[in-house]
Amino acid sequence: xxxxxxxxxxxxxxITALGRIKSxxxxxxxxxxxxxxxxxTPIIYMLQVYDRVVSSGSMSTLGMLTLLxxxxxxxxxxxxxxxxxxxxxxxxxxxxxLRDTVSKAAFKQALVTGNPNAANLAMNDLLxxxxxxxxxGVFAFLDAPWTPIYIGVMYMFHxxxxxxxxxxxxxxxxxxxxxxxxxxxxxxxxNFLTRKASTSFLSNLxxxxxxxxxxxxxxxxxxxGALYDAATNEQAIASTAAGRLAxxxxxxxxxxxxxxxxxxxxxALNQQISPGMMIAGSLLLGRALAPIxxxxxxxxxFIEAKTQFFRLRDRLDAFPQEEERMSLPPxxxxxxxxxxxxxxxxxxxxxxxxxxxxxxxxxxLGLIGPSAAGxxxxxxxxxxxxxxASGTVRLDGADIDxxxxxxxxxxxxxxxxxxxxxxxxxxxxxxxxxxxDSDSIIEASKTACIHDMILRLPEGYETQITSTSGALxxxxxxxxxxxxxxxxxxxxxxxxxxxxxxxEQGERELLVALRQMKEAGSTVIVISHRTSILALADxxxxxxxxxxxxxxxxxxxxxxIKAANANISQLQQxx
Numbered sequence: 421x422x423x424x425x426x427x428x429x430x431x432x433x434x435i436t437a438l439g440r441i442k443s444x445x446x447x448x449x450x451x452x453x454x455x456x457x458x459x460x461t462p463i464i465y466m467l468q469v470y471d472r473v474v475s476s477g478s479m480s481t482l483g484m485l486t487l488l489x490x491x492x493x494x495x496x497x498x499x500x501x502x503x504x505x506x507x508x509x510x511x512x513x514x515x516x517x518l519r520d521t522v523s524k525a526a527f528k529q530a531l532v533t534g535n536p537n538a539a540n541l542a543m544n545d546l547l548x549x550x551x552x553x554x555x556x557g558v559f560a561f562l563d564a565p566w567t568p569i570y571i572g573v574m575y576m577f578h579x580x581x582x583x584x585x586x587x588x589x590x591x592x593x594x595x596x597x598x599x600x601x602x603x604x605x606x607x608x609x610x611n612f613l614t615r616k617a618s619t620s621f622l623s624n625l626x627x628x629x630x631x632x633x634x635x636x637x638x639x640x641x642x643x644x645g646a647l648y649d650a651a652t653n654e655q656a657i658a659s660t661a662a663g664r665l666a667x668x669x670x671x672x673x674x675x676x677x678x679x680x681x682x683x684x685x686x687x688a689l690n691q692q693i694s695p696g697m698m699i700a701g702s703l704l705l706g707r708a709l710a711p712i713x714x715x716x717x718x719x720x721x722f723i724e725a726k727t728q729f730f731r732l733r734d735r736l737d738a739f740p741q742e743e744e745r746m747s748l749p750p751x752x753x754x755x756x757x758x759x760x761x762x763x764x765x766x767x768x769x770x771x772x773x774x775x776x777x778x779x780x781x782x783x784x785l786g787l788i789g790p791s792a793a794g795x796x797x798x799x800x801x802x803x804x805x806x807x808x809a810s811g812t813v814r815l816d817g818a819d820i821d822x823x824x825x826x827x828x829x830x831x832x833x834x835x836x837x838x839x840x841x842x843x844x845x846x847x848x849x850x851x852x853x854x855x856x857d858s859d860s861i862i863e864a865s866k867t868a869c870i871h872d873m874i875l876r877l878p879e880g881y882e883t884q885i886t887s888t889s890g891a892l893x894x895x896x897x898x899x900x901x902x903x904x905x906x907x908x909x910x911x912x913x914x915x916x917x918x919x920x921x922x923x924e925q926g927e928r929e930l931l932v933a934l935r936q937m938k939e940a941g942s943t944v945i946v947i948s949h950r951t952s953i954l955a956l957a958d959x960x961x962x963x964x965x966x967x968x969x970x971x972x973x974x975x976x977x978x979x980x981i982k983a984a985n986a987n988i989s990q991l992q993q994x995x
Contacts, residue, residue, distance in 0.1 A: 444510035451503040458496035470696030525739040560714035570708035592712040606658035613651035753781035753911035753943035760811035786957035794966035833905035833913035847881035868903035869929035
C-alpha cells in the first residue's frame with residue numbers, strides 16, 4: 421500500500437472522528453487542572469502543620485486543617501475518576517465512529533490485495549489506539565503542562581529552589597528526547613517484523629491440515645521462529661535502551677528530590693526559609709517531575725501509538741469510504757459482460773482477456789474450460805468481488821459498480837469453490853446473518869434439498885457451526901452454502917463447482933434446485949468440470965487461457981467441441 425504523503429484533513433476520517441470527541445478532552449484537561457491544583461493541598465497542609473500547628477500547639481487548628489485536607493483530597497479523587505471516565509467515554513465513541521469505516525476499508529484492502537492478514541491490521545491499530553488513549557501516557561500528557569506551574573511555586577519559596585527545579589526539569593526532558601532518539605527506529609522496525617511474523621503464523625494456521633499431513637510442521641515452525649527471533653531481537657534492543665533510560669530518569673528524579681531537600685535544609689539553617697518549606701520544596705519537585713518521568717517510562721507506547729495513528733490514516737486514505745449512491749430498482753437479471761479484462765489482486769498478470777457475452781433474465785450459462793482458464797476470476801469480476809482492469813459488467817443496463825452493495829447483495833447468489841461458512845447457527849448462515857425469516861430460510865433449504873437433513877440434526881436449524889468445522893460434512897457444508905446462495909430468490913446466481921462434493925443423488929437434487937430458480941426468472945451461471953450439470957444450461961462459454969474459445973447455445977457449442985475433440989471422454993477430463 422502506498423503511503424499517502426498529503427492528507428486532506430477536511431475529509432480525513434480519523435481527524436474528523438477526533439474532532440467529534442474534542443469536547444471530551446477539553447473537559448478532561450479541565451479536570452486535570454482541578455486535580456493538579458488540589459494536589460497542592462498536601463503540601464500546603466504540611467506547611468501549615470509545621471509552621472503553625474507545631475509552633476502554636478493548637479489542636480483545633482490541626483483538626484480543621486485535617487478536615488479541610490481530607491475534603492479537598494476526596495474532591496481530587498473524584499475529579500480523577502471523572503477524568504478517567506471521560507477518556508474512556510471518548511475512546512468508546514472514537515471506536516464506534518471509526519469501526520465501520522475501518523471495517524469497510526479492511527474489506528476493500530483484502531479484496532484489492534488478496535491479503536486478509538494485512539487488512540486486519542487496520543482494526544488492530546484502531547483497538548490499540550483506543551487502549552493507549554486510556555493509559556498512563558495520556559494522563560502524563562495532560563499533567564505535563566503543570567510542571568512549569570509547580571516550578572513557579574518553588575521560585576516563590578526561594579529562587580534557589582526554582583533554579584534547582586528548572587535544571588532538574590531540563591535534565592528530565594533530555595532523558596525523554598534521548599529515549600525517543602534511541603528507540604523510535606528500533607521500535608518501528610520491531611513492530612514491522614512482528615506484524616510480518618504474525619501474518620506468516622496466521623497464514624500457516626489456515627493450512628494446518630496440509631502442514632500436519634505432509635510433516636512440514638518443524639520446517640514451518642523454524643521459518644516462523646526466524647521471523648519472530650528477528651522481531652524479538654529488535655524489540656529487545658529498543659526495550660533495553662528505553663529501560664536503561666527510564667531507570668536513569670527515575671534515579672535522577674529521586675536524587676534531585678533528595679538534593680532539593682538538602683538544599684532546603686541548608687536554607688532553613690540559614691533562616692532563609694521555614695522548616696515546612698524545606699520539605700514542601702522536595703515534594704513539589706517530585707510532583708513537577710512525575711509527568712516527565714512517566715512520559716519517559718511510557719515512551720514506547722507513544723511511539724507505537726504514533727505509528728498506528730498514521731498507518732490507520734494512510735490505510736483509510738488509500739481505501740476511502742464510497743459515496744452514497746442513488747438507489748436503483750431491484751435487478752431483473754439481465755446480464756451484459758462487455759470487453760472485461762481482469763488482473764488478480766496484487767498482480768499485474770491478466771487472467772481474463774476481453775471477455776464479452778450477454779444473458780437474458782432466466783437464462784442459464786455453463787462456464788467450462790481447463791484449470792486456470794480464468795473461469796473463477798471471471799465470476800469474481802462479474803460479482804464485483806475483484807476490480808475490473810477494463811470493461812464493464814452491467815446488470816439491467818447499469819454498471820454493477822453503480823449499485824449500492826448492501827442493496828444489491830440480496831439479489832445476488834454466490835457459491836464459491838472453497839465453501840466459506842461463518843461462526844453461528846445454520847439458520848444464520850443461510851439467511852446471511854440478516855434478520856431471520858423462517859419461511860425464506862426453509863424455502864431456500866428445501867430448494868437446496870437439505871431441509872430434511874437439517875431437521876435430523878440434534879438442534880436443527882439452530883445447530884452451531886464454525887468457519888472451519890462443525891457438525892457438517894464437506895458435502896453438507898456445500899449444500900448449506902447453496903441454500904445461502906439461493907436465499908431470497910436472487911436474480912443473479914453464480915455457482916463455482918457446486919457439485920464438487922456431491923454424490924449422484926446430490927447432483928440430481930442440485931439440478932432440480934437450479935431449474936426451479938431458472939423457472940423463477942433467475943439468471944444462473946454454473947462453473948463445472950462435470951458435464952452432467954450442463955443439461956441445465958441454455959448457453960455454454962468455453963474459456964482457454966483467459967479468453968473465450970467458444971460461446972453460444974449449448975448444443976451448438978457441444979457439437980463444435982465434439983468436432984474438434986473426437987474423444988468425448990478426453991473432453992470430460994479436460995473440461
